[in-house]
Amino acid sequence: xxxxxxxxxxxxxxxxxxxxxxxxxxxxxxxxxxxxxxxxxxxxxxxxxxxxxxxxxxxxxxxxxxxxxxxxxxxxxxxxxxxxxxxxxxxxxxxxxxxxxxxxxxxxxxxxxxxxxxxxxxxxxxxxxxxxxxxxxxxxxxxxxxxxxxxxxxxxxxxxxx
Numbered sequence: 001x002x003x004x005x006x007x008x009x010x011x012x013x014x015x016x017x018x019x020x021x022x023x024x025x026x027x028x029x030x031x032x033x034x035x036x037x038x039x040x041x042x043x044x045x046x047x048x049x050x051x052x053x054x055x056x057x058x059x060x061x062x063x064x065x066x067x068x069x070x071x072x073x074x075x076x077x078x079x080x081x082x083x084x085x086x087x088x089x090x091x092x093x094x095x096x097x098x099x100x101x102x103x104x105x106x107x108x109x110x111x112x113x114x115x116x117x118x119x120x121x122x123x124x125x126x127x128x129x130x131x132x133x134x135x136x137x138x139x140x141x142x143x144x145x146x147x148x149x150x151x152x153x154x155x156x157x158x159x160x161x162x
C-alpha cells in the first residue's frame with residue numbers, strides 16, 4: 001500500500017513534468033534593432049525664446065544647427081545631409097506629445113518695499129493677485145522667496161558700553 005501511494009505520486013509528478021515539457025513555450029520577440037537614423041531639431045528655449053546652437057557629427061561628417069527649428073536627420077556612417085528648417089506645424093506633429101508633457105516654465109516676480117519699511121509699494125501690492133493666480137495654476141507649486149536688506153551703517157543700531 002505504501003509503495004502504491006509512492007508509485008501514484010511519482011507517476012503524477014512525471015505526468016506534470018511531461019506536460020510542462022511538451023507545452024508550447026512563450027518566446028519573447030527579439031528586441032528591435034537600434035535605429036541607424038536620428039532626427040535632431042533645434043528649438044528655442046520655452047522660457048526665454050532664445051535659440052542656442054547644436055553641433056551634429058558622426059564618423060562621416062558634421063553640421064551646425066544655429067536657427068530656430070533647424071533640423072537634420074543623421075544616419076550612421078553617412079555625412080549629415082543639408083540642414084532644413086521645420087515649420088512650427090511640423091514640430092507640433094512630430095514632438096507635440098513630448099512638448100506638452102514638459103513642466104510649465106518658471107515665472108518670476110520682483111516685489112519692492114517702501115523705503116525703510118516692511119510695507120510693499122503700491123506697484124508690488126498690485127502684483128499680488130497675479131502671483132496668487134500663477135501659484136494656483138500649478139499642480140505642485142514651487143515658490144522661492146529671496147530678499148535682501150540694504151540698511152546704511154548710520155541707520156543700524158549700535159551698542160555702547162558705559
